[in-house]
Each structure stands twice: as C-alpha cells, then as structure tokens.
Amino acid sequence: MTNMRHFLWLAVGMMMLMAMSTSCIEDGFTTSSSDVLAFNRDTVAFDTVITLQGTATKQMVVYNRSKKQINISSINVAGLASKGHFHLNVDGVRGDAFQNVEIRGNDSIYIFIEAKLDEMNDDEPVYLEDRLDFVTNGVTQSVTLSAWGQDVIRINGDTIDSDTRFTGNKPYLIYDTMFVARDVTLTLDPGTTLLFHDKAVMRCAGRMLANGTVEEPITFRGDRLDRIVGETSFDIMSGQWGGIIFTPPTTGNVLKHVVMKGSTIGMHCSSNYKNDTVRCALKLVNCVLTNSASTCLVTQGCYVEAIGTEFSDAAEEVCYLLGGKVMMRQCTFANNYLFSSPSLPIVQVFNVDFEQGYFDKIRAYFDNCILHGLCTELSAGLLNFPNDTILENNVLMLDGFDVYMRYCLFKSAGTDNAHFINCVWEGEPAFLTVRDDYLFDYRLGNESDAIGKGNPVLCPDEARYDRYGNDRFDRGALDLGAYVWINVPEDDED
16 A cells, blocks of 8 residues: 555656646747747858759758747748749758748758759859748848859760860850760860760860960869858869760860869870870870879870870879870879879879780870879889789889989989989979868979979970969079969968
8 A cells, every 4th residue: 555655646746747847848939029030141142053954952040049939921932033943942841932830949940942043145154132031920031042143055965077166155064975076176265164964074086176275274174063061162072074085086186274173084095006106196285184083194005295284183093194105294293182092103104015916115204294192103014905904013113114204303212213314302392282171282382392493405385384374484493393383472371
C-alpha cells in the first residue's frame, strides 16, 4: 500500500511538472505590428546569369524574434522585373507566392531562391531588380532580388564546315561538342568569350586563329558565372567542362592572349604518328592555361611553340609532352593545385616507341622559363605506345633526351651540364600566389630570384611584351618566366 501511495504521488508530481513546463511555451500568435520579421540579408544578388538557363540556388533565413508564434500572411515576388523570373522554395515547397506561413517563437525558416531570365535582346549584360515582399501583422517588409542577365549565342553539337568568325559582341555557349572540320578556319576576334557547359569540348581538325589582345583577351571557361560562396568565384573550380582538342590533320593554330581555365582535360594537340616538326601545329603567345582537373597541355608527335605563356595548377602534370618538337620561351610552369597535392612532376617529357618500327624522340627547348611548385619540376622517360608502359628516367636527368633547359629557374638543387645551361638552382620566384586565400597570381614578387636572370638573345620578338603589355627590355635586364617584374609596394605584396 505504501508503495502504491509513493507511485501516485510521483505520478502527480510529474503531471504538475509537465503542466508547468508547457505553460512556458507560447502557443499563441502575436498580432502586434511591432512583432515583425528579421532577415539575414537585405539583398539576394545573383551574379551574371545566362538568359534562358537556370541558376544556382541562393538562400536566405527569415527569423521570428518574438516569443510567440508569428503568421506571415503572404510571401511573394513583386514581379517588377519584366524579363526576370525569381522562383521560391519555402520550407521545401516550390512556388512564386505563399500564404499563412508560420514560424514558432524564436525560430526561423529558410527560403531558397532561383532565377531564370528571359532574353535581354542586348549584347551587354542587363541589370534586373525585383522585390520579395513579406506581409506580417499588416506590415510589409521587402528583400531586394537582383541579377545581371547575359544573352549568349548557343552552339549545340554543331560542326563548323566553312570558314567562320566569332566576334566579341556576346558570349558563345557550347553544349556537347563543337567540331571545326578539316580545311576550315575558325577565327576568334578580340574579346571573344567561349562558355562551355558541363563536359562540353571543342575538337578542331582544321585551324583556329584566336586574336586576343592585352585590352581584349579571349576567354575559354565553364558557364558557371556565379560565386561558390561569398566573394569566391567559380573560377577556382577545375573540371567544369571538357577541354580543347586539336586533332590530325590540324596545323597552323595560333592563339594569342587566350585565357583557358577550369577544364577537365586541358588542351591537347596531336598529329599522325609520323611527326611533323616543320609546320607548327599550335602556337601560344601570351596565353594562360590554368586550373585543370588533369593536365593543362598535352602534345603528341607535333610541333608546338609557346611564348610568354603561363601553364599552371593541374591535378596531374601541368604539361605532358610526347615526342615531336616543343619550343617554350619565356614561360612559367607552376603547380599549386587547390583540390589535391599534385604528386607528378610539373612537366613530363617522353620519347615514344610506337611498336611499329617508328621511334619519336622528343626535341624540346625551354628558354628563360620558370618551373616551380608543390612537386618536382621535371622528369623524362620512354613511353611504349599504345600499351602505355612508362620507363622513367631519373628526375632532372636528361641523358639520352634532346631536351635543353637554358636560363631556367628550378626549385630543386642541381648543377649545370649539357642539358641544363646557366640555370638558377634552388630558386625562389616569389610568386604573388597565396594558395590559402585562393589567389593564384604568378607574377613576380620583389624578392624573386627570377628578376634579371634571363638571356635576351633567347627572347624572340613576339615575347617582348608580356600579356599585361609590360616591356621585357624596359629595364635593360630580362626577367625569367611569363611576366615582367613590376615593383610591388610592400602593402600590396602582403
């Protein structure tokens, strides 16, 4: 009996505690006009949006700071932007307008916003602004919605079968594969931008002439123009699109002031097994090939020349050179790839045995260049093709290879010999790159060992000005690498 009484008293006590605790929860709704919403942002801004194409999702948080529940009478897009459409997702439900959305006291909800814009009928980006209105207890509060709409010319699996010119008026958006047929020339005017959708590539069996300038460079990049988070651009992301592939019988491709970034496979150039070292298949002048999910440049059995060009940041090698003839002058080869620690050398060169009685011995010259990064600078080896058996030579040993490094800077320790001529060993280029801050700038800092170490005789006329327009001979001393050293104020260098 005593135990029963204890049990009853315990049950009564628990019921009283529960009643007291629930009485502390405000289940009623506030109707006071002073109880309104709070937001984590007053503007939801989209960067440049390609028209007729959906965007990434932005999010905002709506807070109820009151102790009581609050009822939002309506949430809707005002519809002020005649060519803009902003779509909502409120607590998992999609739509453009919502009624009677409840938020418990001292709680919050997420709202997700997407934009899809109509064509602007304009070459330049057009600014659009709308408003997201919230009505609570008779009070209207608003958050600004904004976006820049950019029209594009769409190319979807097209073959260019006659001489064609792309202009810099508006970007070209490439889906799938764009093919430049043999004996056809594709000319890119200054300022041309090629945007590639996921996995899209360009294949060129004909010829490409890309005529970028200091003021109006040409751009090859993915079609994500927004930001990942905060001020961090999608430019830091590799693998956003396929790459550029020059295939036999291509020849005479000349790319000037081209910036190529964010690809998966980089740029490839190959010829038939019988290598052609007389006609230049690909010439790069003051270009940047950067941020590849594999390799920035692959060449096979052809004549390729690069002048004043930056090859940087790849998950594997920055350059993979198989046979043929390669001339690299005033180039920077650097690897500080962000998404993994590269384990392969920055540059790999190979003699190639095709197992058909044909041996393609590489002939390569690197003049006034910089090779520096997170891993070993250079390796050479023998590639048995097509079985892909690689027999590598020792790193930085080029016996048996027609590869010559003249007036080049290396991070590694070493000594000059018949293949390494007047090189800077254990050098520090003092790049302006700050990897942890996502800043990949391969110009030279004030303490660079590359300043004034070049040989003017090895600098061709086309390399006199770097891609920023700086004169390599202005100071009378030639710097190594793709960029002329410009004195950096201490505050800027930090």
